[in-house]
Amino acid sequence: MDMEERKIKSRIFGAKIRDARKRSGLTQEEAAKRLGISQSNLSMLEGGKRRLSAETAEELARLYGEDEKKADFAGMVHDIAKELPRAEQYRLAARCSLDVSEIELDSPPLLHGIAGAQLLSEKFGISDEEVLLAVRYHTVAAGGMSRWAQIVYLADLTSADRDYKDVKKMRKYAHTSLEKGMYEALKFSVEDSADKGNTIPVATIEAYNEFVIKMRNKKD
16 A cells, blocks of 8 residues: 555545544544544544655565554554643553553553553554554563564654654664664663663663674674
8 A cells, every 4th residue: 555545545644533523513622532542643543644754654564574554553543642731641551451660650650551552442442563563662662572563662762753862763773673773772772771871671782782793693
């Protein structure tokens, strides 16, 4: 399916959501509250707009022979909880059925990935474990991630709307190989967190160590 076809399908999907909301007599604000998402997220879905990270995820999935449709979906929904109030993010994260560390619960910027996975499961009935894990770990990574989850992680870090200092290098690494992309991305993440004096989740350290070993073995 080419890009134009995906845009058409996104608009059709959005129109169906909008029509269902209107038939229920709900405003966007009311429907968003019932779904537990922000109004801006619902507006984006109804308008058939794709996040730039979804386009990047689809592109990387195509490059590495993974499921493009699933990557596109995860790229669309991975930040679904990001605009929720922090208190609501915390409540969702605290009851998440996936493994969650105290360090993550004590780090507000990390809550939305965990909360997003729980929200997709609770409110939208998403049961695909690969999707839920990719959303849950898209900010911190984890040891033993599937190739598909790695793609979502790298897409979030390298999408076209990112403008941090080394983003061009990260995009190049992400398109070189998944192993190189993950190694450089995790190295950047660990160094950046350490420089800022932030705590680093165990999941991130385990992922970093995994790719350090993989890159070392490739040299041997």
